[in-house]
């Protein structure tokens with residue numbers, strides 16, 4: 001997500017694969033940051049994710065700090081789950097399985113795919 005080069009509408013728009021980069025919520029461009037932190041369509045999913053992340057030592061009270069969350073290996077496990085649950089990356093299910101996720105993350109193969117997409 002550092003470069004936001006994942007399969008969200010913002011990216012698809014940039015490569016002319018989508019007509020607009022606007023999110024379905026109409027509140028902004030569908031960047032990874034928007035989906036993770038702002039989008040009103042995923043309020044419930046986000047709440048569950050942030051609740052989990054807030055229990056991680058070192059991130060308590062810092063869940064709004066995008067960079068801290070995105071650079072924390074344990075947090076990524078919940079970020080991956082969140083992204084998976086939004087269904088936004090469904091079209092990339094066949095994406096590369098190679099992952100740069102740290103060994104300490106306890107995520108399944110599908111989650112690793114998502115983390116790879118997110119971090120790529």
Ligand SMILES: [Zn+2]
Nearest residue numbers: 023025039040
């Ligand atoms: Zn949105």
